[in-house]
Amino acid sequence: MYTTSSILLKSLADNGITHIFVNWGSDHPALLEDLQRQRKEGDGKTEPQIITCPNEMVALSAAQGFTQATGRPAAVIVHVDVGTQALAGAVHNVDRGRAPVLIYAGASPFSRLGEMKGSRNEWILSVQDVPDQPSIVRQYMRYTAQIPSGKVAAQVVNRALQIATSHPKGPVYLWARRETTEEEIDAALFNSGPSPRKWPAIEPTALSTAAAGTIATASPSSQSTSNRHLAHWPIPVIATCASAVAVPFSHPFFLGTTFLNGRTHTSRLAEADVIIVLDSDVPWIEGIQPPNEHARVFVIDSGDPLKTISSVGQWHVDAALICNADAALALSAIIAIVESSNISVDMIQQRAAELIASHKEWVHSLDVLEDTWPNGVPGDVRATLPNFLGVLRRTIAQLVPSGGLDKTLVVNEGITNYPLVWDHMRTEAPGMHITSGGSSLGWGLAAAIGASLGGRENYELIVGIIGDGSYLFGVPSSAFWIARRYQTPFLTIVINNGGWKAPKLSMLGCHLTGHGSLASSGVELSVGFGPDVPDYSQIAVAASAGWVWGKRIGTGEHGRNLQTEIDTAMAEAVRVVLEEKRCAVLDCVLDSF
Structure with a gap:
C-alpha cells in the first residue's frame, strides 16, 4: 500500500536528495510505516538514507553542512510546531548562508472522531494544533506550502526544490496534516509522478554588456572586495565576512580576510577609486570605516542584490551600479573587456609587483605570530x-x-x-x-x-x-x-x-571607557565560563x-x-x-x- 508519505519520500529521492536528517514525532506514523515498507522490500535499505538526530537544530545544521560540502540539497523532517521552533537559530543560518535545504514538518490532525486514518487519538495532538504553523519560519524561507493531497505531493516537492536551488538559493518549508500523510495512493500514481527534470533551477544570470563595459573601463586601478569569487587581474582582493573560499591563500594579489571588527577594514578602502563588491552582504561598515567618498562602487550579487528575498531589513551601499548577476559569469565578461583594452603594460607590472610585495609582507607577519x-x-x-x-x-x-x-x-x-x-x-x-x-x-x-x-x-x-x-x-x-x-x-x-568574548567586544564598541571596560574578567561581566x-x-x-x-x-x-x-x-x-x-x-x- 502506498500513501502520500510514499510519494513524499520518493519525490525527495527523485530530486537527488540522498540524506534526510530527522527528529520524529506523533505526526509521522505514515512516514515511519513507509520507511519500514522500503526496508522490507529493499534489503533493509531506505531511499533516501535516514539520519536520526536527537536535536532539531543539530539536524538542520548537519543538513546545511551536507549541502555546503556537496552542492546538493538535503532534507530535514521535524515534528509539528514544537519541532519547527526547535530548529532555532539554524533557520537563520540556512537563510543567510543560502543553503538549499527542504524542511518538512507534519501538523496535527484536523479530524477528531475517527472519520479518517490519522485522526486524533492522542492528547498531545490537540495542544500542538496552531493557527499558522509555517509563520514560525516563513520570513526565513524562500517558499512555504502545504501538501494538500498525495495526488499533488510530487508537484509541491518539485516546486519547492526548484525554488530552493535557484539563486538566491535557500531553505523551503513544507507541511501536511496527519490525515493527508495517511491518504492511500494508487500504485499507478506512485510509479508515474512528474519528473523533476522538467522542474529545473533557474540558470545563473549573466552581466549585461553595458554593465560589464562600464565596470571594466571605470579605472585601471580598480579594487575588489569579494566573498566567493576571484578577480583575475592585478588588483587587491579582500575577503569580507567570508563564508567560502574566495581566492587561494597563496594568490599574490590576495591581502587577507576581515570580519570588520573595530577598524579592521582594509586600509585600501580609503585609497580606492573603484571598488567591485562580489557576493558580499557586508563589504564594510560605513559608520566605522567608509570607503573613499569619491570611489565608484559596483555591486554584483548572484540573485539578491538588494537583500529583499533574504528579508534583510535596513541595507544600503552607495553604488554606481547594482547588478543581479552570477559573480563568476560577471567577472568573465569584465575580464574579456579588460584584456581587449589598451591598459599600459608598465602600469600593470608595477601594480602587480606592489601587490606581490604586500602579500609577502602579510604572510611573513602570519609566520611571526605562529612561531x-x-x-x-x-x-x-x-x-x-x-x-x-x-x-x-x-x-x-x-x-x-x-x-x-x-x-x-x-x-x-x-x-x-x-x-x-x-x-x-x-x-x-x-x-x-x-x-x-x-x-x-x-x-x-x-x-x-x-x-x-x-x-x-x-x-x-x-x-x-x-x-x-x-x-x-x-x-x-x-x-x-x-x-x-x-x-x-x-x-x-x-x-x-x-567564555563569550563577542558580547564583551560589542560592549566595548559602544562603551570603550565605560564601567564595563574596568571589569576584571569575563566572569565579572557575566560572559565568562570560569573559574571552573x-x-x-x-x-x-x-x-x-x-x-x-x-x-x-x-x-x-x-x-x-x-x-x-x-x-x-x-x-x-x-x-x-x-x-x-x-x-x-x-x-x-x-x-x-
Missing part, C-alpha cells in the same frame, strides 16, 4: 591561537596522506577568531573552508557531521575549529552521539578562551560512550614545554581521525579574556 611562543614558567603561560593553528596546519600537511590541506575541509566557527582561522589555515582549494554564512552559534559540530556524510570522496580530513561558546550551543551531547552512530570521524579544535570551565573534550567522550578521543592541551602542566605538548597532541588527534576513523576533540586552552 613566536610565550616565555615564562610552564603552567603559568598560555599559547596563542596562531601558535595552535600553525601547529595544526603543519601537522595536517605532514600526516594527511594525499593532498594535505587541499584535501582537508575546515569548518570555521571561531566567531571573534574568524579572521585568525581563515588567515592561519591558509586554505588554497575551493570548497575547503566554510562558515555558516549567518550569525546563529552552534552550527559547526553538526556541519562537520553533514559534510562527512556527503563529502567523504572529497575530503581526507574534516577539522572543525570552534569557539567554546559555539561548542556548547552546538549540543555536543547530541552531535557526538550522531557522529558515532553514523561513523563520521572529524577533528574538533575547541578555542577555549573562557567545562572539560569540552570529555563531554564528547561521554556522549559517544567512549568512542571519541579527547584531550585538554595548552596548560603546560607538570612542567611540560608548551610547544612540545601541542605538537604531540595535534599529531595524535589527527592520527586517531585518519587511522582509527574516530572523532577527536582537542580542548585548546588560551588566556581567558
Whole structure:
C-alpha cells in the first residue's frame, strides 16, 4: 500500500536528495510505516538514507553542512510546531548562508472522531494544533506550502526544490496534516509522478554588456572586495565576512580576510577609486570605516542584490551600479573587456609587483605570530591561537596522506577568531573552508557531521575549529552521539578562551571607557565560563560512550614545554581521525579574556 508519505519520500529521492536528517514525532506514523515498507522490500535499505538526530537544530545544521560540502540539497523532517521552533537559530543560518535545504514538518490532525486514518487519538495532538504553523519560519524561507493531497505531493516537492536551488538559493518549508500523510495512493500514481527534470533551477544570470563595459573601463586601478569569487587581474582582493573560499591563500594579489571588527577594514578602502563588491552582504561598515567618498562602487550579487528575498531589513551601499548577476559569469565578461583594452603594460607590472610585495609582507607577519611562543614558567603561560593553528596546519600537511590541506575541509566557527582561522589555515582549494554564512552559534559540530556524510570522496580530513561558546550551543551531547552512530570521524579544535568574548567586544564598541571596560574578567561581566570551565573534550567522550578521543592541551602542566605538548597532541588527534576513523576533540586552552 502506498500513501502520500510514499510519494513524499520518493519525490525527495527523485530530486537527488540522498540524506534526510530527522527528529520524529506523533505526526509521522505514515512516514515511519513507509520507511519500514522500503526496508522490507529493499534489503533493509531506505531511499533516501535516514539520519536520526536527537536535536532539531543539530539536524538542520548537519543538513546545511551536507549541502555546503556537496552542492546538493538535503532534507530535514521535524515534528509539528514544537519541532519547527526547535530548529532555532539554524533557520537563520540556512537563510543567510543560502543553503538549499527542504524542511518538512507534519501538523496535527484536523479530524477528531475517527472519520479518517490519522485522526486524533492522542492528547498531545490537540495542544500542538496552531493557527499558522509555517509563520514560525516563513520570513526565513524562500517558499512555504502545504501538501494538500498525495495526488499533488510530487508537484509541491518539485516546486519547492526548484525554488530552493535557484539563486538566491535557500531553505523551503513544507507541511501536511496527519490525515493527508495517511491518504492511500494508487500504485499507478506512485510509479508515474512528474519528473523533476522538467522542474529545473533557474540558470545563473549573466552581466549585461553595458554593465560589464562600464565596470571594466571605470579605472585601471580598480579594487575588489569579494566573498566567493576571484578577480583575475592585478588588483587587491579582500575577503569580507567570508563564508567560502574566495581566492587561494597563496594568490599574490590576495591581502587577507576581515570580519570588520573595530577598524579592521582594509586600509585600501580609503585609497580606492573603484571598488567591485562580489557576493558580499557586508563589504564594510560605513559608520566605522567608509570607503573613499569619491570611489565608484559596483555591486554584483548572484540573485539578491538588494537583500529583499533574504528579508534583510535596513541595507544600503552607495553604488554606481547594482547588478543581479552570477559573480563568476560577471567577472568573465569584465575580464574579456579588460584584456581587449589598451591598459599600459608598465602600469600593470608595477601594480602587480606592489601587490606581490604586500602579500609577502602579510604572510611573513602570519609566520611571526605562529612561531613566536610565550616565555615564562610552564603552567603559568598560555599559547596563542596562531601558535595552535600553525601547529595544526603543519601537522595536517605532514600526516594527511594525499593532498594535505587541499584535501582537508575546515569548518570555521571561531566567531571573534574568524579572521585568525581563515588567515592561519591558509586554505588554497575551493570548497575547503566554510562558515555558516549567518550569525546563529552552534552550527559547526553538526556541519562537520553533514559534510562527512556527503563529502567523504572529497575530503581526507574534516577539522572543525570552534569557539567554546559555539561548542556548547552546538549540543555536543547530541552531535557526538550522531557522529558515532553514523561513523563520521572529524577533528574538533575547541578555542577555549573562557567564555563569550563577542558580547564583551560589542560592549566595548559602544562603551570603550565605560564601567564595563574596568571589569576584571569575563566572569565579572557575566560572559565568562570560569573559574571552573567545562572539560569540552570529555563531554564528547561521554556522549559517544567512549568512542571519541579527547584531550585538554595548552596548560603546560607538570612542567611540560608548551610547544612540545601541542605538537604531540595535534599529531595524535589527527592520527586517531585518519587511522582509527574516530572523532577527536582537542580542548585548546588560551588566556581567558
